[in-house]
Amino acid sequence: MKHFKKTKTESKKHQKVLNELIMVLGGEKVLSAIEDRICYSYDGTKQKALPDIVVRPGCTSDVSNTLKIANKYEIPIYARGAGTGLTGGAVPLMGGIVLDLKSMNRIIEICPEDFVATVEPGVVTKHFQDEIAKFDLFYPPDPSSAAFSTIGGNVAECAGGITGLKYGVTRDYILALEIVLSDGSVINTGRKTLRSVTGYDLTRLFIGSEGTLGVFTRITVKLIPKPKKIETLAAYFSDRDDAIDAADLIIDNNILPRTLEFMDQMTISAVRGYGEAPIGEDVKALLLIDIDGTEESISHELPVVENACKEKKAFKTKVAETPRERESIWAVRRSISPALYNIAPHKINEDICVPRSKIKEILQKVDQINEHQTIYIANFGHIGDGNIHVNIMYNDDPGQAALAESIVNKIMREVVAVGGTISGEHGIGNKKSQFMELEISPKELAIMKRFKGFFDPKGIMNPGKMFI
Amino acid sequence: MSTDWKTEVDKCSKCGKCHTVCPVFLETGDESMVSRGRISLAEALRDKQIVYTDKLRDYVYSCKKCMRCRTVCPSGVDYEVIISALLSGVAENMGIPLLPRIIFRYILPRRILFDLMLKVSSKIQWLIPMKRRGQMRHLPLLFMGKRWIPTLAKKTALQKFRKTKKLKNPKMRVGLFTGCLINYIYVDIAEAVVDVLNRMNIEVVVPQGQLCCGTPSSTMGDFKSTKKLADVNKEVFESQKLDAIVTACATCTKAIKMDYLRTLGPSWQSMSDKIYDISEFIDKYCGDEYETKPIDEKVTYHDPCHLLWVRGISDEPRNVLKKSSDFVEMDQAGACCGGGGIFTIIHYDLTLKMLERKVASIERSGADTVATNCPGCVMQIADGFAGKNSKIKTTHSIQILQKALVDSGINKEK
Numbered sequence: 001m002k003h004f005k006k007t008k009t010e011s012k013k014h015q016k017v018l019n020e021l022i023m024v025l026g027g028e029k030v031l032s033a034i035e036d037r038i039c040y041s042y043d044g045t046k047q048k049a050l051p052d053i054v055v056r057p058g059c060t061s062d063v064s065n066t067l068k069i070a071n072k073y074e075i076p077i078y079a080r081g082a083g084t085g086l087t088g089g090a091v092p093l094m095g096g097i098v099l100d101l102k103s104m105n106r107i108i109e110i111c112p113e114d115f116v117a118t119v120e121p122g123v124v125t126k127h128f129q130d131e132i133a134k135f136d137l138f139y140p141p142d143p144s145s146a147a148f149s150t151i152g153g154n155v156a157e158c159a160g161g162i163t164g165l166k167y168g169v170t171r172d173y174i175l176a177l178e179i180v181l182s183d184g185s186v187i188n189t190g191r192k193t194l195r196s197v198t199g200y201d202l203t204r205l206f207i208g209s210e211g212t213l214g215v216f217t218r219i220t221v222k223l224i225p226k227p228k229k230i231e232t233l234a235a236y237f238s239d240r241d242d243a244i245d246a247a248d249l250i251i252d253n254n255i256l257p258r259t260l261e262f263m264d265q266m267t268i269s270a271v272r273g274y275g276e277a278p279i280g281e282d283v284k285a286l287l288l289i290d291i292d293g294t295e296e297s298i299s300h301e302l303p304v305v306e307n308a309c310k311e312k313k314a315f316k317t318k319v320a321e322t323p324r325e326r327e328s329i330w331a332v333r334r335s336i337s338p339a340l341y342n343i344a345p346h347k348i349n350e351d352i353c354v355p356r357s358k359i360k361e362i363l364q365k366v367d368q369i370n371e372h373q374t375i376y377i378a379n380f381g382h383i384g385d386g387n388i389h390v391n392i393m394y395n396d397d398p399g400q401a402a403l404a405e406s407i408v409n410k411i412m413r414e415v416v417a418v419g420g421t422i423s424g425e426h427g428i429g430n431k432k433s434q435f436m437e438l439e440i441s442p443k444e445l446a447i448m449k450r451f452k453g454f455f456d457p458k459g460i461m462n463p464g465k466m467f468i
Numbered sequence: 469m470s471t472d473w474k475t476e477v478d479k480c481s482k483c484g485k486c487h488t489v490c491p492v493f494l495e496t497g498d499e500s501m502v503s504r505g506r507i508s509l510a511e512a513l514r515d516k517q518i519v520y521t522d523k524l525r526d527y528v529y530s531c532k533k534c535m536r537c538r539t540v541c542p543s544g545v546d547y548e549v550i551i552s553a554l555l556s557g558v559a560e561n562m563g564i565p566l567l568p569r570i571i572f573r574y575i576l577p578r579r580i581l582f583d584l585m586l587k588v589s590s591k592i593q594w595l596i597p598m599k600r601r602g603q604m605r606h607l608p609l610l611f612m613g614k615r616w617i618p619t620l621a622k623k624t625a626l627q628k629f630r631k632t633k634k635l636k637n638p639k640m641r642v643g644l645f646t647g648c649l650i651n652y653i654y655v656d657i658a659e660a661v662v663d664v665l666n667r668m669n670i671e672v673v674v675p676q677g678q679l680c681c682g683t684p685s686s687t688m689g690d691f692k693s694t695k696k697l698a699d700v701n702k703e704v705f706e707s708q709k710l711d712a713i714v715t716a717c718a719t720c721t722k723a724i725k726m727d728y729l730r731t732l733g734p735s736w737q738s739m740s741d742k743i744y745d746i747s748e749f750i751d752k753y754c755g756d757e758y759e760t761k762p763i764d765e766k767v768t769y770h771d772p773c774h775l776l777w778v779r780g781i782s783d784e785p786r787n788v789l790k791k792s793s794d795f796v797e798m799d800q801a802g803a804c805c806g807g808g809g810i811f812t813i814i815h816y817d818l819t820l821k822m823l824e825r826k827v828a829s830i831e832r833s834g835a836d837t838v839a840t841n842c843p844g845c846v847m848q849i850a851d852g853f854a855g856k857n858s859k860i861k862t863t864h865s866i867q868i869l870q871k872a873l874v875d876s877g878i879n880k881e882k
Contacts, residue, residue, distance in 0.1 A: 035523045038512050039505035046482050048508075083499065084484040102497045122497070124487075266764040338481045345478070463804035 081153025087429025121152020
C-alpha cells in the first residue's frame with residue numbers, strides 16, 4: 001500500500017485540518033483511525049492508497065464545509081460512491097481526504113407527473129430503479145454493478161451498462177446537478193425540465209468528470225415509462241463472427257433490443273459453472289438478448305430476433321420461460337467481471353468502443369496481438385454499441401505484468417486507429433490516463449486542462465486522475 | 469488457526485457485491501462493516517500495517533456471520549475462513565472477557581455445571597425487572613446483554629427425554645441434537661420434534677452426553693473450546709447407531725454439519741452427511757407420506773440466515789408449512805431478524821433496526837403466526853412483537869406441523 005512519509009510541517013497541517021473538520025462537521029462524520037482509512041483506500045481495481053482522513057458528509061453543507069477546509073489547506077480530496085469503479089477513480093492516490101458520499105443516500109423526490117426525480121449521490125442505482133418502478137417508471141442506465149454502485153459514481157464516470165443500445169447511457173438521463181466546487185461554493189446546472197438549452201451545457205461537462213471538477217450533491221434525472229414486458233433470449237454459436245453477424249442482422253431488421261450482449265469463448269469458459277444450466281464446451285460465442293415493449297411488439301420482434309440468430313448459424317436458441325430462467329441467464333452475465341479471476345489472478349479490464357462495423361476487425365487485431373497466447377484475453381460486452389470489454393488476464397510469473405501492459409498499449413493504438421475510443425464507459429482514472437493522448441489531440445487536451453484549472457485552480461480535486 | 473486466510477484474502481477482487489446482501493452494511497453503509505472492508509483489514513493485519521485494537525475488534529464483531537456474502541461472491545472468496553481467523557486473532561491478541569471465558573472453558577463442557585448455573589440464574593431472574601420480555605441469543609452470554617431471556621424451563625429437554633420412547637417397527641432411528649436454547653428454554657420445540665417424528669414412525673434418541681454446539685465460543689474466537697465441545701459431541705453421537713441426526717436450530721445445524729468439518733477434520737464427513745434440519749429431514753424422508761389437516765391460521769415463514777444462506781434451504785420448511793397451514797409469503801423473508809450472539813450486545817442499535825424491518829415485513833404479510841426454523845430467530849422475533857403487544861405469534865415450524873399432523877397412513881399403527 002502506498003504510504004506517504006510526512007514532514008513535520010505536513011503532519012502539523014494534517015492535525016489542523018482534522019481538528020477543523022471535527023469542529024465544523026462533528027466527530028461522528030470525520031474518521032481518521034487507521035482501520036477506517038484502510039477501508040476507504042481501494043476501489044474495484046484492487047489498487048490501494050491510504051487516505052489521511054475519511055469524511056462522511058450528511059448534506060450539501062457538510063460537503064461544502066469539507067471542501068472549504070481542503071481548499072484552505074490545499075489538501076487533496078476524493079469523492080467516493082460505493083468504491084466499485086474500474087479505473088481507480090476513488091483511490092486516494094496522493095493521500096488527503098476521502099469523501100464517502102454513501103452516507104448521502106436519500107431519494108429527495110420522485111415526480112411521476114413530470115417524469116423526473118432528484119436524488120442524493122449515495123443512492124444505490126438499483127435501489128432507485130426499484131423505487132421508481134412502483135410508479136411504473138424506468139431509469140435505464142444499468143451498469144453490471146447497479147445493485148451496489150451509486151448514482152453519484154455512475155454520473156461521475158458516465159456509466160453505461162447493458163441497456164445502452166436502446167436507451168443510451170447515464171449522460172442521456174441527467175437533467176440537472178447541484179455541484180460543490182473546489183472552493184466550497186455550490187452551483188446548480190441544468191433545469192428540472194426535459195429540455196433546456198439556456199446557456200452552455202455545464203451539466204454535460206461535469207458528467208464523466210470523475211471527481212476532478214466538483215462534487216455532486218444532488219442529481220436530477222429524467223425518467224421514462226417502464227416497458228410492460230421483457231423477453232430474454234440466449235443464442236449459442238460455434239463461431240465468433242457468426243454471433244457478430246447475427247447482432248448486425250438483428251439491428252438491420254430495425255429492431256433495437258433492450259440489451260444485446262456478447263461473450264466470447266474465453267469469457268464463457270470463466271463463467272461456465274455459474275448458471276443453473278452449465279454452458280456446453282461446444283459454445284464458442286454467446287449472445288444474450290432482451291427484447292422489451294408491449295405484448296404485441298414483443299410477439300412481433302422476438303421471432304425476428306430468433307430467426308436472425310438462426311440465419312447466422314446459431315446452433316441453439318433459448319427463450320427464457322420463467323422469471324427465474326431469465327434471472328439465471330443474466331446472473332451469468334453479471335458474474336463475468338469478477339469470475340474472470342478464475343482464469344488468472346490479475347486483470348486489466350479495458351472497455352474499448354468501436355463503430356459497430358469495426359468489431360470483427362478489432363477482435364481479429366486483438367487475436368493477432370496476443371497470438372503467442374501466453375496471456376489470456378477474454379472479450380465480452382455490449383456488442384450493439386460496439387463497446388467490448390477486453391480483459392487481459394495474467395499471472396504472477398515474472399514479465400507477465402509488463403507483457404500485459406504492452407498488449408494493452410498495442411490494443412489501444414489499434415482501437416484509436418479504427419476510429420474507436422479507449423473508454424466506452426469505465427472512465428479514465430489513473431488506469432488509462434497514459435492513453436488519453438492517443439485519442440485526444442494536444443489542442444483538445446489543453447482545452448480540457450484549462451477547464452480543470454478554472455474549476456480547480458489548486459489541483460485538489462481527485463489529483464492523479466484523468467490527466468498524467 | 470491455519471494460515472489459509474492469508475491467501476484467501478487475495479481472492480477478493482474488491483468488486484463490492486457483498487454490499488448488496490450484508491444485513492449490517494444495509495443498515496450502516498459503513499465500509500468497515502462489510503466483508504470487503506473486513507477482508508482489507510485482514511490484509512493489513514497480514515502485512516503488519518495494523519495491530520489488534522478495540523476498534524478493529526468492534527469491526528470484526530460487527531459481522532453476523534450469516535455468510536450471505538460468501539453465497540453471492542463472484543470471486544469465490546471463502547469469507548468464513550477469513551472471519552474465523554479474525555475472530556481467533558482478536559481472542560488471541562486481546563483475550564476473551566473473563567465471564568465468557570469461564571463459561572466456554574469450564575461450564576459448557578460440563579453439563580452438570582451448565583444446568584446448575586442456569587438453575588441458579590432462573591432462581592434469581594426475578595431480581596431483574598422484566599418490563600419487557602427480552603432475551604439473549606446464546607445462553608452462555610446470558611449476563612452480558614441489555615435484555616433478559618424468556619423464562620427458563622423447569623425441566624430441560626435432555627432431562628425430559630432421558631428415556632427413548634421405543635417404537636415397534638421404526639422406519640428409522642434418529643438422534644436429536646437439541647442445542648442450548650431448545651434444551652433450556654424452548655423445550656416445547658424438542659417435544660414437537662419428538663412427537664412429530666414418533667407419529668411418523670421414527671424413533672428419536674436424545675443422547676444424554678451432548679453439549680453445546682460451540683457456536684458461542686467460535687463467535688468469540690475461542691476455537692479451542694469449540695474443539696473440546698465438538699470432540700465430546702462426536703463421541704456421543706458416533707457411539708449411537710443412528711440413521712440420521714436432526715436439529716431444530718439453524719445455527720446448530722450449521723455448526724455441527726458444516727463447521728465441525730473444519731473443527732474435527734474430514735473424519736466427520738460421514739456423520740455430517742447424516743445431519744439434517746428438521747424440515748429438511750421430514751421433506752426428504754416423509755414428504756409424500758404424512759397427512760395433515762391444515763390449521764386455520766395464516767402462517768408465514770422467516771428464513772434463518774444459517775439455513776438459507778449457509779445451506780440453501782428454503783423450499784423444505786415451506787413445503788411442510790404449506791401442508792400444515794394457510795401459508796402466506798412475506799416480503800424479504802430472507803432478511804436477517806437481527807438476532808445473533810455477540811453482535812446483539814456490541815451493536816444493539818443495529819439489532820433493533822433489523823428487527824423492526826422484520827416485524828414490519830411480517831405484519832405486511834397479514835399472517836397470524838410467523839414460523840421459522842431457529843429458536844434464536846423465534847426468540848428475537850417474539851421479542852419484537854412482545855414489545856409491540858402484537859397478536860402475531862412466533863413459533864417453530866415443527867410446532868405448526870405438530871398441530872396439523874393427522875394420525876393415519878404411516879402413523880396408523882401407533
